[in-house]
Amino acid sequence: MLTAPAPTTVAAITLDLDDTLWPILPVMERCEQVLEAFLLEHAPAVARRFPKGAMRALRDSVAAERPELAHDYSAQRRLSLERAFAEARVDADAEALIERAYVTFYAERNRVQLYDDVADALPALAARCRLLALTNGNADLSSIGLAQHFHGAVLARDVGVAKPDPRIFAHARDLLAVDAAHIWHVGDDPELDVLGAQKAGFRAVWINRNGLPWPYPEHMPDLIIRDLAELGRWLDNLPSD
Ligand SMILES: [Mg+2]
Incomplete structure (x- = not known):
């Protein structure tokens, strides 16, 4: 007997955020x-010892x-700055300067340029279902101006x-309080995003x-899209259940 496919x-x-909503390489550059300009101005001994x-x-x-600390880029960055200041033997006001250096770095981290499709696609997707950011990075959606979606x-x-x-996906599932099989994870990285999500029971x-x-080829994604506009069209064409 044939059974009808389960509705999607x-x-x-x-x-995912980095390389999904904006390219990360230009941001990191x-x-x-x-950071180098800040150090040249405020801690030139550190800048000379540690150019880019x-x-x-x-x-x-x-x-x-x-x-x-592999999951915490902010902690890695602060620790690197502490080490750079110590090796350059900059003691005076080092703690305050390190904090200002980090704040300067992190502000730039949140100056991203969205891919062309994102500004229109995000509100359309958000109008259809809940969106939850799931990232290994340390971007701040409020600073970027996207938190409302x-x-x-x-x-x-x-x-x-x-x-x-899988524990980070489980954390997301618990926040959303829905069955993992009904959560669709979208990301650019085959291992981190696609295989990781599927292993956690997500689509x-x-x-x-x-x-x-x-x-x-032996582990296909549930869907492949070129951009978020395509995801919006796919959602619009789903049969309503
Ligand atoms: Mg990514």
């Missing part, structure tokens, strides 16, 4: 420039030495684990803005 239910959407490339290497080595945000640094760990949407081939 989309109770909520969890959304500007963050490094702004050296500061990046220092941050990478802090990340490698402290795997327990979201039910909330799940950040790896708050949960203590990062995607693809997974790969946003493939660059037209790349899907790398795991």
Whole structure:
């Protein structure tokens, strides 16, 4: 006997942020420039000892030495600054300067340029179902001016684990209080977003803005889209249940 396919239910959407709503590489490049300019002005000994490339290497080595901070880029950045100030032997007002350096860096972190489709697509998606941000990064939706479209945000640094760990998806599911099978996670990263979400029982949407081939033919996403406008059209065409 044939059974009708189960209706596709989309109770909520969890959304990755970096490289899903905006490109992250130009943001990080500007963050490094702004940090370097701040240090040149306020702590030139640190800037001389740790120009951009050296500061990046220092941050990478802090990340490698402290795997327990892998989910917390803010903590990694602060620790890198502390280490840079200590190695450059800048003691006077170091704590206050480190905090100002971090604040300067973090303000730039939240100056993102949305992909073209995002400004129109987000309110349309939010009108249809709840949106929850689910990110390994440390972007702040309020500072960016997008918080009004979201039910909330799940950040790896708050949960203590990062995607693809199923526990961060479980945390999102608990916040949304709906069955994982009715939550659709949208993200650009095949492993972190798509395989991670599916392992946690979510449906997974790969946003493939660059037209790349899907790398795991044996584990297909539930849906592949080019941008969020396409996701909106797909939702509009779902049969209503
Ligand atoms: Mg991403």
